Every structure is written in structure tokens, then in C-alpha cells.
Amino acid sequence: MALIVQKYGGTSVANVEKIKNVADRVIKEYKKGRQIVVVVSAMGDATDQLVELVGKVASNPDPREVDMLLTTGEQVSIALLSMAIQAKGYQAISLTGSQVKITTDNRHNRAEIMKIDNARILTELKAGKIVVVAGFQGINTLDDFTTLGRGGSDTTAVAIAASLGAKRCELYSDVDGIYTTDPRMIAKARKLTSISYQEMLEMANLGAKVLHPRSVELAKHYQIKLYIASSFNYHPGTTVEGMDEMEKRKNVTGVTCDKNEVKITVQEVPDHPGIAGQLFNNLAKYGINVDMIIQNLQRNNKNDITFTISKEDLLKGKKYITEIAQGLGSSRVEIDPTVAKVSIIGAGMITTPGIAAKMFTALGQAQINIQMITTSDIKVSVLINEELAEQAVHVLHDCFELAGETGDWQEQAK
Amino acid sequence: MALIVQKYGGTSVANVEKIKNVADRVIKEYKKGRQIVVVVSAMGDATDQLVELVGKVASNPDPREVDMLLTTGEQVSIALLSMAIQAKGYQAISLTGSQVKITTDNRHNRAEIMKIDNARILTELKAGKIVVVAGFQGINTLDDFTTLGRGGSDTTAVAIAASLGAKRCELYSDVDGIYTTDPRMIAKARKLTSISYQEMLEMANLGAKVLHPRSVELAKHYQIKLYIASSFNYHPGTTVEGMDEMEKRKNVTGVTCDKNEVKITVQEVPDHPGIAGQLFNNLAKYGINVDMIIQNLQRNNKNDITFTISKEDLLKGKKYITEIAQGLGSSRVEIDPTVAKVSIIGAGMITTPGIAAKMFTALGQAQINIQMITTSDIKVSVLINEELAEQAVHVLHDCFELAGETGDWQEQAK
Numbered sequence: 001m002a003l004i005v006q007k008y009g010g011t012s013v014a015n016v017e018k019i020k021n022v023a024d025r026v027i028k029e030y031k032k033g034r035q036i037v038v039v040v041s042a043m044g045d046a047t048d049q050l051v052e053l054v055g056k057v058a059s060n061p062d063p064r065e066v067d068m069l070l071t072t073g074e075q076v077s078i079a080l081l082s083m084a085i086q087a088k089g090y091q092a093i094s095l096t097g098s099q100v101k102i103t104t105d106n107r108h109n110r111a112e113i114m115k116i117d118n119a120r121i122l123t124e125l126k127a128g129k130i131v132v133v134a135g136f137q138g139i140n141t142l143d144d145f146t147t148l149g150r151g152g153s154d155t156t157a158v159a160i161a162a163s164l165g166a167k168r169c170e171l172y173s174d175v176d177g178i179y180t181t182d183p184r185m186i187a188k189a190r191k192l193t194s195i196s197y198q199e200m201l202e203m204a205n206l207g208a209k210v211l212h213p214r215s216v217e218l219a220k221h222y223q224i225k226l227y228i229a230s231s232f233n234y235h236p237g238t239t240v241e242g243m244d245e246m247e248k249r250k251n252v253t254g255v256t257c258d259k260n261e262v263k264i265t266v267q268e269v270p271d272h273p274g275i276a277g278q279l280f281n282n283l284a285k286y287g288i289n290v291d292m293i294i295q296n297l298q299r300n301n302k303n304d305i306t307f308t309i310s311k312e313d314l315l316k317g318k319k320y321i322t323e324i325a326q327g328l329g330s331s332r333v334e335i336d337p338t339v340a341k342v343s344i345i346g347a348g349m350i351t352t353p354g355i356a357a358k359m360f361t362a363l364g365q366a367q368i369n370i371q372m373i374t375t376s377d378i379k380v381s382v383l384i385n386e387e388l389a390e391q392a393v394h395v396l397h398d399c400f401e402l403a404g405e406t407g408d409w410q411e412q413a414k
Numbered sequence: 415m416a417l418i419v420q421k422y423g424g425t426s427v428a429n430v431e432k433i434k435n436v437a438d439r440v441i442k443e444y445k446k447g448r449q450i451v452v453v454v455s456a457m458g459d460a461t462d463q464l465v466e467l468v469g470k471v472a473s474n475p476d477p478r479e480v481d482m483l484l485t486t487g488e489q490v491s492i493a494l495l496s497m498a499i500q501a502k503g504y505q506a507i508s509l510t511g512s513q514v515k516i517t518t519d520n521r522h523n524r525a526e527i528m529k530i531d532n533a534r535i536l537t538e539l540k541a542g543k544i545v546v547v548a549g550f551q552g553i554n555t556l557d558d559f560t561t562l563g564r565g566g567s568d569t570t571a572v573a574i575a576a577s578l579g580a581k582r583c584e585l586y587s588d589v590d591g592i593y594t595t596d597p598r599m600i601a602k603a604r605k606l607t608s609i610s611y612q613e614m615l616e617m618a619n620l621g622a623k624v625l626h627p628r629s630v631e632l633a634k635h636y637q638i639k640l641y642i643a644s645s646f647n648y649h650p651g652t653t654v655e656g657m658d659e660m661e662k663r664k665n666v667t668g669v670t671c672d673k674n675e676v677k678i679t680v681q682e683v684p685d686h687p688g689i690a691g692q693l694f695n696n697l698a699k700y701g702i703n704v705d706m707i708i709q710n711l712q713r714n715n716k717n718d719i720t721f722t723i724s725k726e727d728l729l730k731g732k733k734y735i736t737e738i739a740q741g742l743g744s745s746r747v748e749i750d751p752t753v754a755k756v757s758i759i760g761a762g763m764i765t766t767p768g769i770a771a772k773m774f775t776a777l778g779q780a781q782i783n784i785q786m787i788t789t790s791d792i793k794v795s796v797l798i799n800e801e802l803a804e805q806a807v808h809v810l811h812d813c814f815e816l817a818g819e820t821g822d823w824q825e826q827a828k
Contacts, residue, residue, distance in 0.1 A: 016467070016470045016471055019471065020471070050490075053430070053490075053494065054494075054497065056430045057430055057433065057434070057494050057497045057498050057501060058497040058498065058500060058501040059501070060501075061497045061500070061501075062496070062497065062500055064507070065493045065496045065497045065500070065507075065508060066493070066497075068489060068492065068493035068496070068508050068510075069489070069490060069493035069494065069497075071489070072486035072489045072490050072493075075482060075483070075485070075486045075489075076464075076467075076483060076486050078482065079479045079480075079482035079483035079486075080467065080468075080471050080483065082476070082479045082482070083468065083471045083472040083475045083476065083479045083480075083483075084471050084472065086472060086475070086476050086479070087471060087472040087473070087474075087475075093478070093479075094479060094482050096482075098512065099557055099558075120557070143513055143534070144513075
């Protein structure tokens, strides 16, 4: 019997009516003779409300207790969804992360799944039940509840699909697929029929918030086809899958824009070997992830080292950065949050030379100055002034002819 | 090191400010050098809100899924209380029923505790932590979450005290002790300094809603002293303990009033042996608990059998009652919900004759007609017209001189 794993995000189960809608959708698949595991997130902004409650109680809360609190969010939605399915005459059972034994490491608030024991799920499936599993949560080896971080329900769904040997995992939310770029920014954005794991991974990492990067990595590793679609309609979504099945007409598949980085310049560091290594080793020690890097030799044998980090890491590590820089003999640290990283992504880049040059030329013609550049096999990212971000995405979306004849987005909005 | 178990009810943790107040009270005890286990209920009306949510999803919900939903209530409050204690600079850890391994039977929504594994609690206590445990909930042998029914947190607290060998269990709520009768009904009601397990058990069973009867049974069995007091002040409360330490000045300790019963009369049942047995056996089969019973021989060799059951059981079993009565040849079933059961309770009754007579005389002088009577060693209950209930409680409270010189209740209200 075909087994399918479906995940419904918070907006898809935001209230009782929407939960009943999900019940209908799940039952529709069940009636096709499929075994179904449904992974759900907490209702709407339930998690945000719980986080707000934490803020009223403690300014520096114990991550273990935060997880104790947050895991109630999904427990509420799995119970209600099971009841809704049962009320429509079908058998269902809800299971928390601890009941499924989704074992994670001990890093509260951002745990990683280590193992899933599928015995209980299999027993319930065999009994003919629709199995409803709490996303986002697991249990560590101390028997304490953990959470996987924002977007963790995607990872739960893919990990369960992997553990059950399912070949397909459907991820439903209020977003109806993967677009060539953010359709709220560019009305001409086109919904993609399919995209490769690698491209999806780059897009997720580069600011497209539809999918959690870890879930894409897992899907790639276990070769599980992902299907991204909306729970509010039956419009075709986007399939994330292996390269061979890809649409290869375009060199560039998408354009992303990430405004979550800040540019940091450590000025006038003495120019001797190993100094950059020292700087970045020290930053890593404090858990600060560096993204883009450039180094400029100044007059007087001093270097300016410029790099970008996320805004969260800046909050967390600002004081360490200054200390480290001073320790290396830097005269000054400059922090510029008014930047945006705009990227083009496409598996076709590997075999097509000149894509990066075409990108830089297009931006230059639009008078958009490039501050930093990074590239990989299938993406080119540039750091530019934040105010020009939207214009840059427009320019690149046009330059690489990503728009469809009729934008799906507009069609949808009707 | 002295170990103490404290329980805080829903009103005591109804909001963030009240949770912080509980944190202060707990820390105050901890600073005396005691090991502390705190059992908490769900915040304020959280459980009612969850039940309301169930009503919107399913009319006949799976009790297992209801428990899955309801157990989130206490999980929220234990996490927040732990954070609040930590924020004040003390070590704390929250544990759910499943983490403590409070093993219950499989009767969802009204499970009974079978076993408590105190290993985790002991480990955390030994590490110097204040241990915060979710009340009301457990886990069955299938690894599914169960709840103990309304008032179940009392039972959790006493059961944990028993499993840890604690000699004292403090139960805090918005009620500041056990009164001679409901102080909201009789302003002259007096707060008792102490009361025996047996009396408390009768009062709890007879409608005094301060304590869950099962918690009193457990405390009696394990000889754990209960202390009932308010979490909003430090006024002395009531101790529930063994007989030898009791104040024995009064023959009657308290008066209760229970409006939760209905009187059912099965009319004109053929008068032959075994017919009453048949009736009550059949009712028991459907889980309908019968309280008071009388049988009147009518003319023409027919009997009227009258009994009382709770309003919940009537809802649940109305159709069975009619079927059973018809099966026995009854001509008609009469249901009268306008009744109240008023009781006097006192351990001193055993050794003092004439208490019941004094009760009946006092009610007779007040023109209050008695419809049914039941007695035990330490209580006498009468069924009367519901409209006269308050007057009857007044009459009996005066007749047995239960009022204090100054009513604690009024003092409190100032």
C-alpha cells in the first residue's frame, strides 16, 4: 500500500475551520487507499504567543523550559486534527514527538534529529488509522522535550518519510509553490513546476523562506521527492527532486533577496600571515557564522577585513567581535546593516559560462554598485545597498527572462 | 533533609503575576533548607477553554484525544513556573506526568494512578533543584497520556508525597481552608483548624468541592497530613489528619449541601423478590451510580422504587433507565431534579446517640419535609426540596452550634 507523508504548516491549521479543511484533504487521500502520516505545526501564531508569555516571565529563560512550553503548541493541533478526522468518520490517532520517539541531540531550541523509531507509527498505520504527528519537536536521550527551531516541522515530515521509506513528502502551507523570486516583491514571478534539491537548498539558504534548508538536505540525502503546495486550494505546486528530472531550459532558476545580513569591517589589521584565520577562528568559537568575506590591502601594511553575518549573530556576538578585533590590533570596527544580498540560482550555471558576467553587467547598467561577491557552482550572490534590493531583483528577473507568459501569482490573486 | 510536596490549583497560577507569586512562596520554603516538589494545575480556565475548543471540533470526541489536548494545560504552567523560579535565581526543573512516569490505568478522562516512578524526581532533588510536576495527568501502559478527572491535581500531589515518603502535603488554591459549611452560603461558617480523613472524605463526597475525594483516600491510606490553605495570603489553613489528633469537642463537624442529584421514581413495579436487585444491577451495568434508595409498597402488590443519581449519570443513562424500568414491568418513571441533599458530618457521631433525631427535629420545626434519608457511621444525609436547601443548612449549622465567635470568613473579607 502506498504510504504518503503530508505536512501542514501553522497557517493551514490556524483555526477550527482550517483544521476541518485539513481533515477533509487528508481523508481525500486516505480514500484513495493510501496510508497517511500527517505532520502538523502549532496553530497559527500559537508559538509566537507562547514566546511572548516567556518574555513576561523570564528575560533569559532556560532553553529546556522554553521547549517544555513550546511543544504544547503542536500537541494542541495534533489532538484537534485527530478529533476532526474522527468526527468525519475515519480512524485517526495523534502522537507527540516523544511518543514517536523522534530522538534528537541535546541542543534545546535548535535540536537535530538523530533517530526515529517508527514502531508506533507502523502499528497505528497497520490498524488502518491516519497517524497525526506533532512537527517541530523531539525528545533527547535525557527524556526531555526538544524543538528543532523555526521551520522544524518540515524537517520532521521529511525525517519521518525517510524513516518509513516513503518516496514522497507533501508540504502544505499558505504558500502555493516555489517561485522564480518572491511574488510579493515581483508580480511577474513565475511558479516553478520543479526544482532540484541543490537549487532549492541554495534558495532556502539565501532567503526564500518557504522551506527549511535542513529538510531539503534530508530529502536530497534520502532521495525523497518534496511537493510544495497550498492547503487552501488544489492548484499545482512545485516538486523538489533529483537533477535528471529537471526542467533545464533555463540557466537561472530563481532570484532571491536576503535582508538579514549585516556587513562588518574590521579596519586596519596588521598585514601578516594567519591574521584572517585567527579572526575567523575566534568568531567561530562564539558560534558566529560568517558568510561573505573580502580583504583589502591598505597603505601602511594594514588590511581592512570585511565580512557579513546574520542579524541574529550580531545581536548575540557584537561584544565578542569588538574584543576579537581589538585583540588583533584593529583600530576600528564598522557595522553596516543597510545591505542586502541578492542572488541568482540555477543548476544550469555549471555548464554555461558567462552567467556571473551577465549578472554584473545588468546590475552595472542599472547603476547598482556591488560591494561584495560570493559564488558557488550553482549560485552567484552580490551584496548591495539595501535600498536598491528590490530594483536589483527586478533587473535580474528580467535579465534572465524568468517571468512566465502569465504570472501564476496574478492568476492566483484573482 | 525534610521533603515537602506543595500543590497549587488553577486559580493560584491563573496569570503571570500569580505564577511569580507562587515562585516566591516556593522559594521561601526552599530557603528553609527543604527539598520541594511542586504540583501545579493548568492556568485559570485554560482547561475549560480547551474543552470549549473540543466542542467546536467534535460532538463525541475520542477520550484519548481529549487527554492529548488537556494535558497541554499543565505543561504550560509547569514550564512557566520553572522559568519564574529560575528568574529569581533558584534552580528548578519541570516534569510532565509522562516524564515522572505517573502510570495510570487506561480509563481516559478519569484514570487512576497505579504507580509512580520517583527516580527522576529524586535525581533532580538531589541536584538541588525545585521540581515542578504537572498535576492531573499520567501515562498509561500504551504510552498514551491520561488525565485523572476534575480535581486530579490534588491526587497527583498526594500520590507523589506517598511515593517519596513525604509526611506532609500542602494543597493551595483560592480557598483558605475547610469550613463548617460553604462560607459563600452561610456567613457564620467557621474555618476548621483540623478535620479527620474520614470526615473530610464524607464532606468531599457530599459536595464540599475543596478537595478531590480520591486524594483524601490516598492521604488516609499513606497517613500523609494534608494542609489546605490559600496561595494568596499566609492565614492559617486546615489540617486533614488522623483521628487521635482531632479536636473532639463537637459531635458534628460540618454541614454540606449537594444540588447535583436527581430523584428518580420507578412506579408500580410488581412486588416480587429480587426485583430491586435486578433494577440496581442493571443500572450498575451502564455505569450509573445510585446513592439513596427507598421502596414503598403500594396497593395492588406493586412497589414504587425511588433512588437518586448524579445529574451527569442522568444525562449519560436516561434512556437506559427508562428501558430497564419498562423491562421490569414499571408503568412510569418520574424524574425530579428539584432536590438537594443536605448532610451533617462528624466523627463524634459514632459515640453520641441521638444526633440524627436532633437533625430531623430541627428540620421538622423549620417545616422542612424530608423525602429520603441515608446514614453512615459519621454522617446523616437527607434529601429535601431544592428551594429549602439553604434554609436547611442554616438551621443545622445553628442547631449543632458550628459557628465560631468570629467567623474567619468575615474576617478574611475585610
